[in-house]
Structure formats: C-alpha cells, structure tokens
Amino acid sequence: MGGELGFVRSATHISNWTMSFAKQDVATNAPEVDSTLLELPASLRVISLNCWGLKFISKHRHERLVEIGHQLAKASPEPCIVGLQECWTQQDYLAIRELTKHILPHGKFYWSGIFGGGLAILSKWPIEESTMYRYPLNGRPAAFYRGDWYVGKGVACARIRIGPARKDVVEVFNTHLHAPYEGEPNDSYICHRTAQAWEIAKMMKHAAERGHMVLGLGDFNMVPLSLAHRLIEAHAPVRDIWRIVKPDSAIGSAQSAAEKARGREVPSSEECLTEHGTTCDHRFNTWRWDKQTRKDLDRGKDTEVDPTVADPRARRLDYVFFASQDGQRWEVEDVEVGMTMRHPTLRCSLSDHFSIEATLVRQQVVVSEEVTMTKYLPIETYDDILAMIAKYNVRERKQRRLRLTHFGIEIGVSIGCFIAVWWSPHNFVAFILMLLSTLGLSAGVLDGLMGGLFVGSEIRALKEFEYEIRNAWEQALRDQ
Template sequence: MLEILTLNCWGLRPISKYRIERVNAIAIELLASRQYDLICLQEVWVREDFLRIYTRIKQNYPHSKFFITGALGSGLCIFSKHPILSTKTIPYHLSGRPLGFSDFFVNKAAGSVVIEHPELGQVEVFTTHMHAGGPEGYHIGNSYRSLQAWQLSNEIRRASSQGRYVIACGDFNFQSNELPYAVLRDHGLVKDAWICSRARNNRDVETADRVDRPCSSAMEALSEAGITVDSPLNSWTLTKNIPIEVQRTFGKRLDYIFFRDPSPPPRWPLTDRINPSLQCTSSEVVVTSHVPGKDYSYSDHFAVRASFSLSSSMPATSATTTELTNNNRYNGEISSPTLSDRSTSSNTPLSMFSGEKKRQMLNELRRVVEHHREVHVPHGRHLLIGVPVALVLLVAFTISTAFLPNHSYYSPIFAFFAGIAGFGGCVALVTGFVWARWEDGALRRSLEELAEETDHL
C-alpha cells in the first residue's frame, strides 16, 4: 500500500569523509532496493549531491523536492513515486545560537510535500532534522528540540485537519523516553511505526516506548530496539567517543517514522462512517551493511523503512463517539485518531485518549521553556557588555595611531586590532541585543500557546 524510507546521509562537505563516494553508493542502493513510494533524506547539504541521487533514481522516482533554509540549507529532500501537489518549507523558530552552534546557520527545519496516492488520496509527508546535541549541552538542546517538536506537531495537526493522511519522518535527535517524543505523541497524536509494527494490542503500544528491553548483541539491538546511530556495526562509530551508557544499549534510536490518520470531518459524529485507519504492517532498520568493496558504512546513521496498509472503515457507535468527542477536543478541533483506531486497531496508544497525560506533557514543556528563558537567554544579553568595551578599544587604537611615528611598523598592527574591536562590538550587539530579544520573543509566544492549549483541555 505505502512504503517509506528515511535516512540521514551525513553529507556535510568539509567534514564527512568519502562524501561523494557514499552519496553515489546510496543512490545505487536506493535504486537496487525495493520500490518505495517515498524516500526522505536528511543531511544532503550539497545541492550537487541531491542532483547526483536524483539523476540515478529519477526513472523510479520522477518527483522530488530539495528544501532550502538558512545560509547553508536544511539538508532535507524527498523523492516520490507519486505526483507532488504542493510543497512547504517550515524553518523552526528556534535553531541554535549565532555563537553557540552551527545549527543556527542552517536553520533546522521540516519540509513537507503533499502527494496524490492512488488509494489514500492526499498524503502529506514531513521530513525533518531536529537540533543536535552539541557543545551547548543537553538541557539547551532538549529545550530547542522540544519546541521544534511542538511546532511540527502543530503542522501535523493542520495537515490532518485538512483530511490528509500524515507521515513524519527523519532524524529527530531524541530518544523515545524524552520530552520531544511525548510532545509529538500527545499533541501531534502521531503513532510510532516501529512500535506499532511490533505491538499486539493497545497496551503493548502504550508501554513499548517506556520499557527498555536489554539486548544481548548489536544485531539484536537493530532488529528489536531499532538502533539507528552509534551502533558498533557502523564503521563510523569507531571514530566517535561513545558514552558508556550508549555502549551498553549498542547505540541509540534517533530516526523515526511517525504517522497519523485524517481528523474526523466536522460533521462527525453525525455521520455513521469515517476514514479507514492507516496501519503499520512492518518496520525495520535497513542500509546497515558496508558500501560494496569498501570498509566503511553508507552513513553514520542507518535507515528506517516502514510499510503501511489500510484497515476497513466501520460504523460509529454512540458510546465510543461520545468518549472520543469529550476526551480529545483540542482548540475546538476533534483531533483524535479515527474511530476504527479506537475500536479495532492495535496501533493506537491509550495515551492518546488521556487528557491528563497531555496536561502533564504541557506542564513539563512549560517548565523547560521557562527554565530556558530564565537561565539561558540572559547569557546572551551578557554579551552586551562587550559593546562598550569594544568601543573603548576601537577609539584607543584609532587615536594611538595618530601619535605613532610616520611609517611605523606598529601602525598596521594598531589598525588591525582596531578593526577586530569594531567587528567584535558589532557581533556583541547583534547577538546580545537582536538575537537575545528574538529568542526571548519566540519563547514568550511558545508559553502563550502552551497556556492556551492547557486552557482548552
């Protein structure tokens, strides 16, 4: 029915080793592997790499989109077997700091395409690469990812409310026991394809993302835990300093495929039938071998594949209709999963029907945002101290050159340092004032949205 693949290609020009060779190998692998409906790639930073892949696979995937954001691009692209009706680039409001992390210059984002599927109709597919953990530390990175997950959840809700099936996949840079995952699950009301494909009933889905089953080998971690990065089976892991706790689990699961059905139409529950439910029938980690004839892997991430099918629709009963309507009305929209999910599907987490669980998530997200605003935003404003210091140094070096002998060797040195002082003052002003206020404004807007969402529960 529907086949999706997502892969982080690790295609950063100055850093990624054997980039061109690996990109060509990825294109050959995608062409030789099973026929997918959509291929979603991340970290394809160089447009020429996108064209290299497209040139090789365009016979099978004639429709494509390369998403552009920031100064260096988003690194996101999608290849589709089906016609693309529309596209949208969604830069995240917060994506690192000018002096703190390179994510600021690429402006992490989500990209979406709406395709026309012969059986599903319109399907909106999102690919994303969220804020990475870096020198800024876990807490600030987690707050960025949480707000990015909130923004993506709102986009998913919008797409679902327009009567579309929704797929969201990519490198999310969080694990399933972290807050951003809960934001997508409880606000975006998405289902995790990996979990759903292995669940036998609703309770399995509810607990699968909480229970860490110890794996005895790296191969078992791939097949049972869905490990996609920092696996000892990946050649590029050997070049990293992997924390002990990650080594114990044979890596991390950071790459996901989420999905959601269309929201019930405005006339529901007056109508007796609703859309059939999308079911994940299988999901696995793929592209795990080395490049043929080489001693390195295709990327520092493994790919994730998922297959979906439709369950048949069924009549709505008054009891379940009333329960869903009362428990899942957010912002005036009945955004619950379809009735067939509630009645017959093994793919629906029970958490989706708990308003209290969402309230807990919103409270935790509010605490994270408030902590970020109280602790980290003032750090940026401290850079404003550098403005008067730079101004004093600029004036001092400029005046000093007037008292130097003619043709003195010190004149160009003083002029150089005067230029450095002027440049430093400009950077301090832009970062400490403009960006600090920009970030604070985005955080305040997020707090307002969270308060409004809590009031509607």
C-alpha cells in the same frame, strides 16, 4: 546504471541534468495524469534516512550517496515515499534522483538557511504542493562550529496525491531536529528541540484535521518516550511506527538512565536492529569504529562484527510517525532497520545512520470513527516545559546583556585607541593601537548584532512558544 559516476563527473552533464530535474520539480506542482485514472494503492513502502552528506566534512560523501541511490533503486519492496536528511548538495541529490527515477520519478530538494537544510523528498506520485517551514528556534549563531543555526533547519512538507478521491492524499513532513550536544536534561539546546517537536506536531495535527494520511519522517535527535517524543504523540494524532510493532522496545541506549531503570539486559547487536530499531551508534556501523580500526579498513583490512556481542551504545534517533487518512484504515504491516549494507568497494557503511523502513497496507473496509486529534500530557509535564522555557529565557537575557555590554566596551576601547594614536611615540605603537581597535571593534559589533538582533528574535520566539504551551496547559486542565 554503470555510467552514473562518469555522468556525475561531467560538469556539462550536471548542468543539463539540473535543468531537467528543476523542470520536473516544477511540473510536480500539478498532476501529470488525470486524477480519475489513479488507483489507490494497496500498500505504501516508506523510508527515512539520514545520509550524512556534509560537504567537505563527511568522508567519501559522494561515493556513499551514489550507492544509497543504487540501494534505493533495487530495494524490495520498492519504496513509494523516501525522506532524506543531510543530503546537502545538488550533486548528491541529482545523482540519487537519476538512479531512482524509474521507481521514484518525482522529488523535491528543499532550500533553506545559509548552507541549505539538507532535506529532500522522493515520491512515486506527483508532489501537488510543497513548503519549506523553518523553525523559529534553531540554535545560536555564536555556535558556528555546530552549524545548526546556519543550515536553517525546519520541516520539508510535501502534499502527494495517491488516489482519485478528494482525500486520497499523503502529507509528508520530513525534518531533522536540533542535535543534542549534551545529555538531557542538561542539554542547553533542549528548549530549541522541544519547540521544534511542538512545531512539527502542530503541522501533522493540521494535516490530519484535513482528513489526509500523515507521515512524519526524519532524524528527530531524540530517543523514544523522551519529552519531544511524548509531545509529538500527544499533540498530533500520530504514532511512532516502531513502537506500534515493538511496544516493548528500548527507550534509549543500554547506557542511558531511562533504559537502566527498566532493568533489562544489554541487547546484542542483532537484537538492537531487529527488536529495538537502533539507527545510530550501532556496532555494525563502521563510522562508529575507533580511529585505528577505520584506518585499517581504508587500507583494506576489514573487521568482522559479531552480532551476538552486546551493544550498549546503540540507540534510535530516526522515526516514521504515522496517522491514517479519514475514511480509510491503513495499518502497519512491518517495520525494519535498513541500509545496513556496506559500500561495495570502500567497505564503509553508507551513512553514520541506518534507515527506518516501513510498509503500510490499506484495509478494504472503510471506517468512519473519528480520530482524537489531541491527547494531553500530564499537567506536571507542561509545568516542566514552562519552567524550562523560563530558565532558558533567563539565560538568553543574560547573554544579551553581556553581548551588548561587550559591544559598548569595544566602542570605548576603539575611541581610546584612536585618541592614543595622536600621542604614540613610534609608528609600530600606532599600528598596534589601530590593530587592537579594528579587531576589538569587529568582535564587539558581531556580539552587538547577536545580542541586539538574534537574541531579541529568539526571546520573541520563546514568548510565542510559552503562550502555546500555557494554552495547552489550560486546555489539559479543563479536560481533566
């Protein structure tokens, strides 16, 4: 494994490497071996990790992701299925593929949006089918400094055969939901994130109806028992693995209103990892440290973190959701937070998130009980979602009016500037008028496109979301 860094630096090798794995990705659409020779495994090790691999933005990006590959390659127990988020570049993905190919010989890098979706799935078994599903509601182009709209967030889907029987299939759904830029319920993007949770819940439900095992992996940007979390567990027959094992774990950071209402003591850093599964904003993570402490680390001065000190900010945003396949019982053997080690030379954490890692074991007794596909939320919860949609719809319609009005005003200003040029007494005055016309009309056209095209598309997607929630509300009302 010692020559990978030099290998990655070579442009020629990267080109050959890309072609090699592109062929392999295509080949995974069909099993490489006779399926009758496969044996259903006794256990599955599953890992989900947000790699924080933003090109040009994330510090030490490639070095960290290469080390993530090293850690996956030597992990014990060996991972069988890995879902990566924020793995944005082919260079990083291929580096991880090369390092893990002896245990995870199959994989898929998912293409989406203007800058890519950042999603990848690695597997011990061939990927029979794959799909990249983009969320209909996913941020706004005006918020270019946030980037969610531009990366085309969605669900990376992979159908993986793990045994000889027709239903010995795992359907993996790997995602990264819209980031919360303000705290709920005042987050202006909560409607988008809720709609995204609804979409992935439908996909996992349909997979379970096909009789397949379901794994939902990713950075869901939500805390346990939040609206999106409850929506997923109610409308898909999946469970949050951490809460299966640790049902009394935290439902947010110790600073959150929901956790304060429980009246619990602030957990220590060690307890946050072992008991509450906190993957983000943890004191052990060097990317949470203040700027001066990080600068000291870059200069070689490390800081020891006392695991017994309280950690009020740590929270869990990363999940593994699970539903057993038809005719077999799979149970959770263990679940833990992983990837907490540091880079061996840089001494920084491998990502700004830790991983969620779980082991599922197959029971020998075949069961035949039916799985309840849909549980319903309380009626008032659906009312709250419909009210949220209505409020957001009013906001976006107002935005559309303002943007189209701005477009119309800029057309008028531009025409006025062209007319004024005829009577301008000096060349520099004419230049200023032409510059004002050009810049103003450019801004107006952009606003007009966003108001007329994007907001219109968003409002139509909201109508679909509203219909589906109202339909669920009616069914929940009938079943009461």
